[in-house]
Amino acid sequence: MEENRMKSICGIDCTNCELSGACSGCAATGGQPFGAECLVVQCCKRGETVLDTLKKKLIAAFNALHIPDMEEVTELNALKGSFANIEYAFPNGQVVKFWDDNRIYLGNQLHKKDSDRCYGIIADEKYLMVSEYSDYGADAEIIVFKRWN
Incomplete structure (x- = not known):
């Protein structure tokens, strides 16, 4: 479960992020790790x-x-x-x-x-x-x- 929690769409290593305890990761949240859009994920989804x-x-x-x-x-x-x-x-x-x-x-x-x-x-x-x-x-x-x- 912990591994899935921090999967990113853009390839950033989320495991070292100081916010990892408050975040479910963008892959698990459809690109909204904190409940709002991620500009980086939007770009990655487009190419x-x-x-x-x-x-x-x-x-x-x-x-x-x-x-x-x-x-x-x-x-x-x-x-x-x-x-x-x-x-x-x-x-x-x-x-x-x-x-x-x-x-x-x-x-x-x-x-x-x-x-x-x-x-x-x-x-x-x-x-x-x-x-x-x-x-x-x-x-x-x-x-x-x-x-x-």
Whole structure:
């Protein structure tokens, strides 16, 4: 039973994941390991090269933003929404989150050059976001949020 619990569709080794206790694996859940869609699984179901093509397009889209002091994007990783779903405070006091905590997206964290702050990048098939923040998402601000595809 334990072996079936962690089978993945995309080939990721789920046995070392820190969330393995809360996840039944995407094969067992039809590509919804936490109850919401996994972007990686969606791509894998559509063909062998779809995920690589999507990653290349997204990497190009992030790099085309030419954000000052952001490292070049070279890799995107499968990322559970709750890891990147920072709260953003708007001037009117409203606090907003943009992503589904249980969905799997593509993203990464990049260091801001000559700073102790980071850039968080995250995307799905329609939208991409770049945010800047301090440790553990403190003082987060949106740099870019846009439809890319």
